[in-house]
Amino acid sequence: MGLDLTLLPFDGATYSQTVLPVVLSEELAEMLMEVERKKGRHVPETFNSYLSRExxxxxxxxxxxxxTPYGELLKSVQVKDLLKCWDHPNVLEGSINRAAWAYLSRLENDTPVALFWS
Structure with a gap:
């Protein structure tokens, strides 16, 4: 699949210093895009992360x-919305995704997580 996703959990009101790569299948990408479409909110205009390209x-x-590198405004969803994908086969079977979701599971449910598609 030619699309990549990196999760950026907010460490503060306007920044993320955490970078969690996600290994995508077509099905997982569609599921996460749907979560973003339904629950996504634009990140603050002052949002900072280690993925800046300015x-x-x-x-x-x-x-x-x-x-995003595609010129789309970056959106975030809450941790609780991403945790609903925990039982997807691509999360359960892949060590990188399991590690990302394990990290998310230790955060507060209302923590915003930016979805950086590239």
């Missing part, structure tokens, strides 16, 4: 992160 010739660095 300046620095497009190289990633810590800085303002409000759009």
């Amino acid at each position: 300046g620095f010739d497009g190289c990633t660095h810590y800085g303002r992160t409000t759009e």
